[in-house]
Amino acid sequence: MSTLAAHEWELWSTTARLVVTEPDALAEARVLTDALLADVELAASRFRDDSEIRNLRPGLNIVSALLADLVREALSAAWVTDGAVDPTVGGALARLGYDRDIRLVERNGRNVAVIRPVPGWRAVGLEGSVLTLPPEVDLDLGSTAKASAADRCAAEIASRLGVGVLVSLGGDIATAGPGPGADGGWQIRVADHDDDPDDQISLPPGSAIATSSTVRRTWSRAGERVHHVVDPRTGGPADPVWRSVTVAARDCLTANTASTAAVVKGHAALDWLRGQGLSARLVDRHHRVHLVGGWPRETGDAA
């Protein structure tokens, strides 16, 4: 049984958490994490004037290898979800009022002038480091870049320092290397909102978990509550069939892609997740829990 060490700090208007299985490695693991996250932020933050993504222009853009990777992952996420997770939702999010750090979003803004389908990921071209954007396409990599960053941090720390590690970026959790405890699993609490039933599971080392929610990161427009998961088909917030969706997968990019897609897919999510062979836990609008695949069952859970 190993002794764990942890750091927790504010990041991207949420909480980052780093846990390692060797306390002596914590400081260096934090340095590696900070460096990698700084790179991701500079490449992909919608809220920094000096980020690469904010300075993209219509037409051809030569982008860094990191941004190319992040865009490539976002396009792949769009592909495997049949467009449910689409990186061209940036304009839609801005029209909904989410054009700045969530803490600064106007809590009771005016009505949204225009809600329309997003341009669509197929309009984006990427060949090597050449990113092609049509006019009026604003990329938002929020659904994939944070999860990818968690994966990258965990892999880098485990590889460089030879320790077991858990990296949580706002609840997007990636692990790498050996796990802690008698069974080797990482103990993960699943708790999206105080009003919802929570859970705790043991996550196998080397795997990941992520939650997407329609009840967190919310604000109001003309008295109507809106959330940040956009349905690309409408350009508006996804129908909140699910209060939250949690998915376990081999990596956090997959987990977050699937949880976000499940929110967008609404009632079709259960069959879609089953078809993907994923383990998932969904909380519906009536606070009922639905389990998919290998998610461990608990007495009293709805099927």
Added chain:
Amino acid sequence: MRPPIRRNRRTQQALAGLSVVGALGAATALDLSTQTASAGSDSGSTTTRAHARSGSSGSGGRLARDLRPAADSPTKSPRQSSPTTQQAQPQPAPSDGGAPQATTSGS
């Protein structure tokens, strides 16, 4: 005892790079894969898909073939009465196999 593991076994056969011109004229580099659900998988169907090409850096195309279920499913943990401890400074946390080491929630 762990629950049965559901795995989505699919035969991946990358065929060829294919350039598809997007709706607004932007060329999107795609690969074409044939995905055949093997015995024991969910649908038993064969689908053909195009997907964004994996980059040379290795990580860019992690989703390019498919979503990737974990090799092992999560298992049930014993219930804990206290939530995750907030730790502003480095400190050892006991690994007793029960206390949560992190919390997942939407953000």
